[in-house]
Amino acid sequence: MASVRRIVLDVLKPHQPNALEFCQAIARKGADYYVHLTVNEMDESTETLQLEITGNAIDFDAVQSTINDMGGSIHSVDEVEVQGETKPE
Amino acid sequence: MELLEEVKFLLRITRTHSIVRRYFVVNGFDGALTMLGLIIGFLVSSHTNLTVIINACLGAAIALAISGLSSAYISESAERQRALANLEDAMISNLQESAHGQAVTRMSILIALVNGLAPLVISLLILTPLWLSNAGFALPIYPLYAAIIIALLLIFLLGVFLGRIAGISWWRSGIKTLLVAVLTAALIYLFTGL
Numbered sequence: 001m002a003s004v005r006r007i008v009l010d011v012l013k014p015h016q017p018n019a020l021e022f023c024q025a026i027a028r029k030g031a032d033y034y035v036h037l038t039v040n041e042m043d044e045s046t047e048t049l050q051l052e053i054t055g056n057a058i059d060f061d062a063v064q065s066t067i068n069d070m071g072g073s074i075h076s077v078d079e080v081e082v083q084g085e086t087k088p089e
Numbered sequence: 090m091e092l093l094e095e096v097k098f099l100l101r102i103t104r105t106h107s108i109v110r111r112y113f114v115v116n117g118f119d120g121a122l123t124m125l126g127l128i129i130g131f132l133v134s135s136h137t138n139l140t141v142i143i144n145a146c147l148g149a150a151i152a153l154a155i156s157g158l159s160s161a162y163i164s165e166s167a168e169r170q171r172a173l174a175n176l177e178d179a180m181i182s183n184l185q186e187s188a189h190g191q192a193v194t195r196m197s198i199l200i201a202l203v204n205g206l207a208p209l210v211i212s213l214l215i216l217t218p219l220w221l222s223n224a225g226f227a228l229p230i231y232p233l234y235a236a237i238i239i240a241l242l243l244i245f246l247l248g249v250f251l252g253r254i255a256g257i258s259w260w261r262s263g264i265k266t267l268l269v270a271v272l273t274a275a276l277i278y279l280f281t282g283l
Contacts, residue, residue, distance in 0.1 A: 014176055014189065016102035045179040071102075071187040073180065 001085060003057040008079035011049045013072035019049070022070055029062045030055045050078070096199065099192045103169070105200065110254060112204040116157045118247055118266070120208025122273055123149055124215040125240040129277045132233050139223045139232065143216060150212030158205030166197035215240045237274075244270040 013022060023035045034054040041048040049072075053063060064074060100106050124146055131142045173193050177184050184190045218235035222228050228235055245263040252262025 012180060014102075014180060016104065017098070017188070021098075021101075043179065045176060069187055071176070071180065071184050071189045073182045 003083045004060060004080065005056065005058070005083050006052070006054045006079070006081035007058060007060065007063075007077060009051040009053070009063075009067075010075040010078055011051050011067060011072050012046055012075055013049060013067070013070065014046055017070050019047075022049075022067075022072070025066050025070060026051070026053065026063055029059060029066055030057075032056050033058070048075075052079075096195075099188065099195055100199075102188055103172075103192045103196050105196050108165075109200055109203050112157075112161060112200055113207045114247055114251060116153070116204050117207035117211045118244065119157075120150065120153050120211040121215065121240050121244045121247070122270065123153060123208070124212050125237065125244075125270060125274060126277050128215070128233055128236050128240070129274055130281055132237075133278060133281050139219055142233070143219050143223060146212065146216050146219070150209050150216070153212065154205045154209035156205075157208055158201045161204035162197050162201035165200045166193060169193040169197055211243055214243060241267060241270055 017025070019037050019039060023037050027033045027035045032055050036052040036054075038050045038052075039047050040050055051067075067074060100109070127146050127149055128142070131137050131145075170193055173184060173189055176189060215236050218228055218232040218239065222232035230238075245267045248263035248266030249259045251266070252259035255262065
């Protein structure tokens with residue numbers, strides 16, 4: 001089965017929870033998740049983020065559900081890196 | 090522990106810490122002053138049975154608690170629903186299932202509990218000497234005086250609490266609230282005792 005190694009998401013979220021809590025909640029979904037967040041735009045009550053998640057097998061559904069639980073919504077999946085079952089030589 | 094963490098998280102995202110504190114102080118102050126007023130009223134009246142005083146004070150305390158619970162729940166849930174609707178407009182999505190959606194009910198309940206329990210707990214503390222005396226415990230002073238002292242002490246402590254929040258002199262803030270209580274007592278005495 002192919003594993004998602006890296007995804008870059010365009011996310012819209014309310015100001016609260018803040019970027020730190022937002023990242024921590026996503027990072028908690030996987031033992032080896034590395035989350036990198038960049039705030040691209042700030043509005044009166046929302047902010048647009050670029051969220052980069054790296055891990056050995058990213059559970060996209062769990063990530064999406066965590067983002068939705070915190071009031072955010074995924075606008076687009078901008079980049080994806082997927083590893084096949086066996087590594088190419 | 091998990092519940093506590095969740096409550097802290099919801100308090101953070103809805104920024105309701107200050108509202109909870111405000112409700113606690115405002116309604117706690119209400120409870121303390123109401124008990125003080127009732128007790129002084131009984132004190133200046135002709136001799137009244139202690140059970141009657143306890144029942145009257147307890148009735149007022151319960152009424153304050155129910156009033157605090159219901160009014161805070163109704164007003165807070167309306168405010169939170171409105172804030173959620175504004176956020177949903179900004180997000181252009183439904184947030185009912187998110188933490189923000191859950192916060193509408195949970196934070197309204199929490200605020201209502203604080204608003205209702207603050208006057209009840211403070212009133213029960215003030216009534217403690219009356220209960221003890223009624224149960225046969227010998228108190229060093231007349232139970233109504235003891236209740237007044239506890240009321241003044243709690244009012245002073247509420248002032249201290251406000252002073253600590255504001256980062257100003259705690260004793261000055263305590264004295265300020267104490268002066269309000271003394272003024273209230275004086276007014277009650279003026280209108281009922283003379």
